[in-house]
Amino acid sequence: MKILFTHQRHLLLPRQVSKRFLASEAAAPTEPLVKTAFNELHKQLGGDLVPFAGYELPVLYKGENGGVMKEHLWCRSEGKASLFDVSHMGQIRWHGKDRASFLESIVVGDIKGLAPGSGLLSLVTNEKGGIIDDTVITNAGNYIYMVVNGATKFGDMKHFKEQMQHFKGDVSMEYLEDSMQLLALQGPGAATAVAKILPPGFNLSKMAFMTGVDTPILGISGCRITRCGYTGEDGFEIAMPAEYAVSIASKLLEDPSVNPTGLGARDSLRLEAGLCLYGHDLNESINPIEGALGWTMGGPKARRRLEGGFLGAKDILQPDGKFVNVEKKRVGLIGMKAPAREHTEIFDVTGEKLIGEITSGTFSPCLKAPIAMGYVQTDSSKVGTEVMVKIRNKLQKAQVAKLPFVETRYFRVS
Numbered sequence: 001m002k003i004l005f006t007h008q009r010h011l012l013l014p015r016q017v018s019k020r021f022l023a024s025e026a027a028a029p030t031e032p033l034v035k036t037a038f039n040e041l042h043k044q045l046g047g048d049l050v051p052f053a054g055y056e057l058p059v060l061y062k063g064e065n066g067g068v069m070k071e072h073l074w075c076r077s078e079g080k081a082s083l084f085d086v087s088h089m090g091q092i093r094w095h096g097k098d099r100a101s102f103l104e105s106i107v108v109g110d111i112k113g114l115a116p117g118s119g120l121l122s123l124v125t126n127e128k129g130g131i132i133d134d135t136v137i138t139n140a141g142n143y144i145y146m147v148v149n150g151a152t153k154f155g156d157m158k159h160f161k162e163q164m165q166h167f168k169g170d171v172s173m174e175y176l177e178d179s180m181q182l183l184a185l186q187g188p189g190a191a192t193a194v195a196k197i198l199p200p201g202f203n204l205s206k207m208a209f210m211t212g213v214d215t216p217i218l219g220i221s222g223c224r225i226t227r228c229g230y231t232g233e234d235g236f237e238i239a240m241p242a243e244y245a246v247s248i249a250s251k252l253l254e255d256p257s258v259n260p261t262g263l264g265a266r267d268s269l270r271l272e273a274g275l276c277l278y279g280h281d282l283n284e285s286i287n288p289i290e291g292a293l294g295w296t297m298g299g300p301k302a303r304r305r306l307e308g309g310f311l312g313a314k315d316i317l318q319p320d321g322k323f324v325n326v327e328k329k330r331v332g333l334i335g336m337k338a339p340a341r342e343h344t345e346i347f348d349v350t351g352e353k354l355i356g357e358i359t360s361g362t363f364s365p366c367l368k369a370p371i372a373m374g375y376v377q378t379d380s381s382k383v384g385t386e387v388m389v390k391i392r393n394k395l396q397k398a399q400v401a402k403l404p405f406v407e408t409r410y411f412r413v414s
Contacts, residue, residue, distance in 0.1 A: 036087040037245035053150035055088040058262040068264035081187035082261035090153030091176040094144040098169030114139035129312030130284040181245040186235030189257045209410040232273025232408040274404030281359045292330045329381040332401040339370040347388040
């Protein structure tokens with residue numbers, strides 16, 4: 001089913017799932033969980049299904065290559081690829097001749113400057129500059145394709161429709177609901193694996209990271225592939241009609257390099273890559289500068305920095321395009337002896353002054369050490385700054401680290 005709106009709108013230890021992380025995303029017990037088209041396939045593959053963002057999704061898989069630690073390391077291994085069900089994400093198509101202008105009124109990125117096929121990460125902001133959601137937006141030619149977070153998609157669309165009422169122009173929003181399912185294939189072997197389901201002659205060597213195209217997959221029309229992801233690795237998001245979803249996933253899984261992977265590894269992978277989880281590292285009270293995401297607006301002389309024009313711009317940008325000063329900033333933290341969970345307090349090096357709080361933390365399977373992200377006072381945000389974190393009521397030494405924690409391997413066209 002497609003719905004058209006028109007205007008003339010912690011994580012996880014390698015061996016133990018964090019119940020707090022899942023509980024924050026789960027639907028209320030009285031709400032029936034939505035099952036993706038892959039639900040029975042997950043069960044056949046040994047998926048441990050849990051509530052997440054109103055859906056029933058696998059947190060990990062049982063079996064020889066299953067478990068958060070093994071699934072995580074598989075995704076980082078040469079020649080390997082991990083397959084994630086991300087059908088809970090919200091997929092939206094924007095139509096109308098003024099669609100780019102409307103989107104620039106609600107997100108911070110340069111939508112008008114996107115060449116056909118090109119995409120970007122952007123932020124949906126409120127009237128005070130707080131982040132309502134983060135989103136990937138791609139110029140699909142005759143429409144604009146947007147993917148928003150599953151836990152926030154209905155609130156996002158309510159916000160979009162409210163803003164459409166004030167917009168004087170031609171724009172319409174088509175929410176694809178669950179008629180389109182979404183898979184993410186991530187890892188060094190992702191391109192080799194996905195090539196097997198693409199049309200003959202499809203040249204992945206010319207497809208840069210953050211670009212996408214509508215294309216048949218296994219001869220099935222109505223599909224779309226975008227080179228992007230949430231792990232720090234090369235990878236793809238593949239959108240497909242729900243009735244063909246299992247056949248496409250099954251074909252990918254025939255490749256021995258492809259391993260089904262759950263929410264647990266997805267979260268530890270994104271944290272190693274220094275990527276934010278909305279509702280934890282970002283929320284409506286945090287602005288892009290505090291979130292270390294000012295780059296989504298471009299450089300100092302970028303059009304969006306100079307013109308503004310989006311909700312909350314006056315609280316984020318000075319008239320000359322420079323960022324406003326902020327009291328806190330998102331940072332990475334290393335050096336702890338034990339993982340620091342969400343809401344862990346951060347103190348200065350003396351252990352006496354409270355300067356911030358952890359928003360995401362885990363044990364890094366690749367670094368074999370605890371890592372975390374959080375917010376600290378701006379004067380304590382420089383890389384190398386020594387701090388203390390209060391874990392199990394005891395202060396431990398830590399230091400501000402450069403993000404990402406592990407080197408990213410996004411594909412670049414040479």
